[in-house]
Amino acid sequence: MSDKVSPLAPQSYxxxxxxxxxxxxxxxxxxxxxxxxxVLFVGLCEGTxxxxxxxxxxxxxxxVEWCRANLGRGGARALVVNSGNANAFTGVxxxxxxxxxxxxxxxxxGCEPHDVFIASTGVIGEPLAADKFEGVLQDCAARAVPDAWDAAARAIMTTDTFPKYATRKVMIGDCEVALNGIAKGSGMIAPDMATMLAFVFTDAPIAQEALQALIANGADRSFNCVTVDGDTSTSDTLMLFATGEAAKRGAPMISDAADPQLAAFRQALEDLLVExxxxxxxxxxxxxxxxxxxxxxxxxxDSARRIAMAIANSPLVKTAIAGEDANWGRIVMAVGKAGEPADRDRLAIHFGDIRVATDGERDPAYIEEKVAAVMREQDIGIRVDIGLGEGRARVWTCDLTKEYIAINADYRS
Amino acid sequence: MSDKVSPLAPQSYxxxxxxxxxxxxxxxxxxxxxxxxxVLFVGLCEGTxxxxxxxxxxxxxxxVEWCRANLGRGGARALVVNSGNANAFTGVxxxxxxxxxxxxxxxxxGCEPHDVFIASTGVIGEPLAADKFEGVLQDCAARAVPDAWDAAARAIMTTDTFPKYATRKVMIGDCEVALNGIAKGSGMIAPDMATMLAFVFTDAPIAQEALQALIANGADRSFNCVTVDGDTSTSDTLMLFATGEAAKRGAPMISDAADPQLAAFRQALEDLLVExxxxxxxxxxxxxxxxxxxxxxxxxxDSARRIAMAIANSPLVKTAIAGEDANWGRIVMAVGKAGEPADRDRLAIHFGDIRVATDGERDPAYIEEKVAAVMREQDIGIRVDIGLGEGRARVWTCDLTKEYIAINADYRS
Known part of the structure; x- marks a missing residue:
């Protein structure tokens, strides 16, 4: 955890x-x-x-290898997440x-080991002394409560400067179900492998195959659309747990992710994952x-996504944004390097609502001061029209500052 | 040009x-x-x-489009390079x-326009006022001399902090020929599109098709093996000009890049391009x-190259090097994200001569102080053995520092 909270942290929870x-x-x-x-222990009721x-x-x-091997094998009765050690590159x-x-x-x-899911985040290459969990997890199981979400989000932080969680209520048929999610991450990898972890819990009764389709689609529209530095952790994990408890209140059992009764749920899940x-x-x-x-x-x-990611991962685009510089030349560069079909002479680029380039040239009408005002905002929108087809994508990123270097060039302690 | 010369600049020329x-x-x-x-004007004798x-x-x-269209169409009689304006994204x-x-x-x-090759580097999106060359190029042609290499290298600089040139002498048959090269670049793209440009000149008599094969192979082992920030300019250009004047001194005409008489030349060209x-x-x-x-x-x-480039382009690897931190966890991360076949449990990683990881784990024998001494050097070698096959690659990069951010986050002036 950093002493200095991100200027982009939430105003309220x-x-x-x-x-x-x-x-x-x-x-x-x-x-x-x-x-x-x-350490975070999550107890899940039978049937989850x-x-x-x-x-x-x-x-x-x-x-990650453990979770992959055990998905769909049985149910899920517990989730254990530790911070401080990623248990990555630790061999046998x-x-x-x-x-x-x-x-x-x-x-x-009180379950089988393969009903336990595990995630770890922290230093890489150090053996994890799992015997430290002896007693601790039993104690956690004994005192676990339904409302410790803020504490849960804090327990999994590493270099995060604030805890991350979100919630939704949504109808399936005539029954309201809950969706709660927690996440951690700050840089795809931070000093000593920070990693992105996210866990979402719902009481909706959804079969495993449908659940898998939902989380794969949801990830594709949320976590797969963000980048901080283009680096990929050894440990990134996004899991969705469905306890099915809402069935007791009359929620219909869902076995197909495309079930029309799930329309609002799908949207709420995507919203929550995006948040x-x-x-x-x-x-x-x-x-x-x-x-x-x-x-x-x-x-x-797909082409739009690759272009958007090339822009989002370009250090030159990101440093220009840090400098509040509407440097659309670097956007052109990033579009060009994406390797996707693009016609320089049809490109249009907007910063906020200001069109700065059109038809392959600087827009003669744009007014520098108006663009400068856009660039001074904390939240900035960049819009690129390739002019060739109907493909679209939206991704999110942040700027690249000296602070990123300071955080990541520090000696390992 | 920057006021502050890179600490890695040459000690002598x-x-x-x-x-x-x-x-x-x-x-x-x-x-x-x-x-x-x-502006740099290079006059080339007939037959080049x-x-x-x-x-x-x-x-x-x-x-770039002009040069591509005119390569192999006829000869080359002049090269014009300007700095200050990239003539990119300037439409018709x-x-x-x-x-x-x-x-x-x-x-x-005194030649056809299609015998003129052109490169531009500098600001993007600004129309280039080519009429400024009127009179200037005629004057250049009149006073051009054979030994203005240092001035030539300086004229094409943008954000470069020092001029770049190199030379070789090599035998073809019984005849010594010259190879002179100049280059500019500092960041694949610097503020306002710095771009990498390099031009190599020889008096060897080599036919165009053979010349093209030589430069393509040479680029693949030199400029295609370096990265500063992973960004790609709209204007990167590497050209090789052969005047053929050495034929007058008895050098044999070469029409095949694989000609055994060219062995030493090929090696010298590659060396020069790497330099x-x-x-x-x-x-x-x-x-x-x-x-x-x-x-x-x-x-x-190819797989080795992609892994090497994933390491070389990783901001987390590069910031660790800036911090003199032998953070091999980030090397593992970069190997993993390259997407190439790799077996975590066979990986070995060296910094300099010190093996820090082997068989998928931290090397229990390595001594932190010895690695720390390696990391304090100005030139650092990182060696990764994937342990699966015979594929090899070598690439070169630099670290990522706060100064990079300062240079690139500045407002456009």
Whole structure:
């Protein structure tokens, strides 16, 4: 945790009501940090289904491999998340530490080890002493409560400067269900592998396959649309747990993600994931500006996404934004380097509502002071029209500042 | 040009002898800068052949399009390079400005416009007033001399902090030929599109197709192996001109790039291109460390290159190097995100000669102080063994410092 809270931190936090079937507790297991909570235990009622998407890294952490192997194998009865040690690049010891953690949690929760999901974030390459969870997880299970969301979000922080959570209520059929999510992340990787983790909980009764489709689609429109520095953690994890408790209140069992009864839920889930993903960007290391990049007119949505990401990941675009410089030349550069079909002479670029370039040239009508005013805002929109087709994408990023360098060039302590 | 010279600048410069058939002159055309030269004119004797490789940007500058269209069409009699204006994203005006420049240069050199090659570097999106070259290029042609290499390298600088040139002498058959090269670049794109430009001149008699193969291969082992910030200019240009004047001294005419008589020349060309490319990295914006990244054991050379570039472009790796932190966790992260086949549990990582990780774990034998000493050096080597195959690659990069942000976050002036 940093002493200095991001200037883009939330002004207020939502009230997080409980999600039936979910209880939470946090503890100090002494993994690495002193004097702060570093472990989150989530108890899940019988029948809970889990789905997840994970880092595409070819060198994933041991917990990521564990979760992948156990998804869809049975239900989910517990989630254990620790901060301070990522248990990544820890060889056979890493796999053993995950198995030991699952074993301790399973005894605490009264379930099978493969019903336990695990995520770790923190230093890489250090063996994780899983025996520190002995006793701690049992104690957590005993005192877990339905309303410890703020504490849960804080327990999983590493270099985050503020806790991140969001909530929605939405109807499935005639029954209101809850969606609560927590997340951490600040830079795709921060000093010693910060990682993005997010966990969403609902009491909706949704079958595992449908749940998996929902989270995969949702990720694609949220966490896969944000970037801080283009780096990819070994440990990125986004999971969705459905306890099914709302069935007791009459919610229909959903077995197909495309079920029309799920329309509002799908939208609420996507909204919540976007909100969490945006909080990660707003806590981006050294961030002083939040940037929304819209690309339209590409030959396909995928093409638009790749162009948008090329802009969002360009250090030259990001430093220009940090300098409040409407340097559209760098946008042209980033469009060009994306490798996607683009016609220089059809490009149009807007900062906010001001069109600065059109038809492959500087817009002769634009007024520098108006653009300068846009660039001084904390939230900045960049819109690029490729002029070739109907493909669209929206991604979010932050600027690149000296503070990012200061955070990441520090010696490991 | 920056006031502050890169700490990685050369301690001394080579003596540049002439290349028969090549004359150079520089001038102040007043394109953008005041009180410094901003145009280079190179006169080339009749029979000169030209070859080149250019940016892969989908939004290339007008001069890049001009050069591509005219390569192999006839010979090359003149090269005109201006700094201060990139003539990129300038629409139809841009193409007209290039044609006008070629026309003026052709009159000055007594050749056809399509025998004139052109490169521009500087601000993007501003129309280039090519009429400023009127008179200037004629004057340059009249006073061009064989030994103005230092002045030539200076005239094409933008944000460069030092001029870049290199020279080689090499035998073809029984005849010694010369290779002289100049380059500019500092950040793939610097404020207002700095761009990488490099021009190499030889008196060897080499046919155009062979020349094209030579420069394409050479680029692949030099300029395509360096990165400062992963951004790609609209204007990157590398050209090789062969005057053929050495034929008068008995050098054999070469029509095949694979001709065994060319073995030493090929090696000398590659060496020279690597030297020029490394000077660009050593003048990388804000650079304080020069980093050589070797990847071995990948499944192919291409795979090794992609892994090496993922490491070289990672902001987290680069900031760690700036902080003199042997943060091998970030190397693992970068290997993982490259998307290439890799087995976490076979990875080995060295900083200098110190192995810090092996078999998917921290090397228990490594001594922190020895690694710290390696990281304090100005030139740092990172070696990654993937452990899967025989694929190898070497790339060069620099660190990422607060100075990079300061340079690039400045307001456009």
């Amino acid at each position: 939502p009230l997080m009501e409980s999600v039936p079937g979910v209880v939470l507790a946090t503890a100090e297991a002494g993994i690495k940090y002193r004097g702060r909570t570093d 289904q889990a789905a997840g998407v994970f880092t595409r890294s070819k060198c994933p952490s041991a917990p 010891k890493g796999a053993a530490a995950v198995a030991q953690t699952a074993d301790i949690a399973a005894r605490a929760a 969490l993903a945006q909080w990660v960007v707003r806590d981006g290391e050294g961030a002083s500006k939040f940037v929304t990049i819209d690309v339209a007119g590409a030959i396909s949505d | 080579p003596l540049m002898e002439s290349v028969p058939g090549v004359v150079l002159a520089t001038a102040e055309a007043g394109i953008k800068y005041r009180g410094r030269t901003d 052949q030209a070859a080149g490789v250019f940016t892969r940007s989908k939004c290339p500058s007008a001069p 005006k841009g193409a007209a400005a290039v044609a006008q420049t070629a026309d003026i240069a052709a009159r000055a050199a 020029l490319a490394q000077w660009v990295v050593r003048d990388g914006e804000g650079a304080s460390k020069f980093v050589t990244i070797d990847v071995a054991g990948a499944i192919s050379d």
